[in-house]
Amino acid sequence: MVEIVEQELHKLYTLVYVLNKDKTKILLGLKKRGFGKGRWNGFGGKVEKGETIEQGALRELKEESNLDAKNLEKKGVIYFKFEGDPVIMDVHLYTTTDVSGDLIETDEMLPKWYNVSDLPYSSMWPDDPIWHPWFFEGKIFTVKFFFKADLETITGYKHKFASSVSELDAINLDS
Numbered sequence: 462m463v464e465i466v467e468q469e470l471h472k473l474y475t476l477v478y479v480l481n482k483d484k485t486k487i488l489l490g491l492k493k494r495g496f497g498k499g500r501w502n503g504f505g506g507k508v509e510k511g512e513t514i515e516q517g518a519l520r521e522l523k524e525e526s527n528l529d530a531k532n533l534e535k536k537g538v539i540y541f542k543f544e545g546d547p548v549i550m551d552v553h554l555y556t557t558t559d560v561s562g563d564l565i566e567t568d569e570m571l572p573k574w575y576n577v578s579d580l581p582y583s584s585m586w587p588d589d590p591i592w593h594p595w596f597f598e599g600k601i602f603t604v605k606f607f608f609k610a611d612l613e614t615i616t617g618y619k620h621k622f623a624s625s626v627s628e629l630d631a632i633n634l635d636s
């Protein structure tokens with residue numbers, strides 16, 4: 462008998478959550494086009510050839526909001542697997558309270574500050590309410606979400622916490 466194993470293809474993405482100094486407010490952007498259109502999210506996108514993941518995160522934040530971040534703090538990695546699609550999205554999550562520049566609406570994002578206690582979850586990715594409590598408690602984590610091809614329905618997830626960012630790379634969610 463021949464076992465057919467689906468090859469996974471990983472693609473690198475970033476996601477930056479900008480918070481105010483006392484971490485009561487978060488800056489979200491309403492995605493105006495492309496993947497995730499109509500959803501409020503942090504700022505980020507694909508990591509380009511020749512740049513580090515952190516450089517990609519800074520570039521995407523600038524492109525989508527016009528803000529420059531001084532200190533990005535890594536908080537985790539979120540993997541997304543969609544039924545029937547061999548691509549795994551590896552989304553590297555960062556946060557900062559330290560930004561400069563004039564916040565503007567861009568071609569891709571309409572920015573808006575939200576109270577952390579009152580986020581527009583009905584217009585956000587359905588995985589957000591699952592990992593947000595970990596993020597807002599300051600945890601470092603890795604999580605893999607399994608979605609149906611409709612990009613809406615989560616069929617399952619597995620996660621682990623890390624005690625430091627350097628531990629993240631060594632975490633195996635399948636063990």
Ligand SMILES: Nc1ncnc2c1[nH]c(=O)n2[C@H]1C[C@H](O)[C@@H](COP(=O)(O)OP(=O)(O)OP(=O)(O)O)O1
Nearest residue numbers: 474475476495496497502504505506507552586588
């Ligand atoms: N499910 C879920 N929850 C939270 N965040 C995300 C998802 N899926 C996602 O894709 N994301 C995040 C990850 C990235 O920050 C963006 C998606 O990036 P995308 O806009 O496709 O990448 P760009 O490089 O900006 O795209 P184009 O410029 O080529 O349109 O959403």
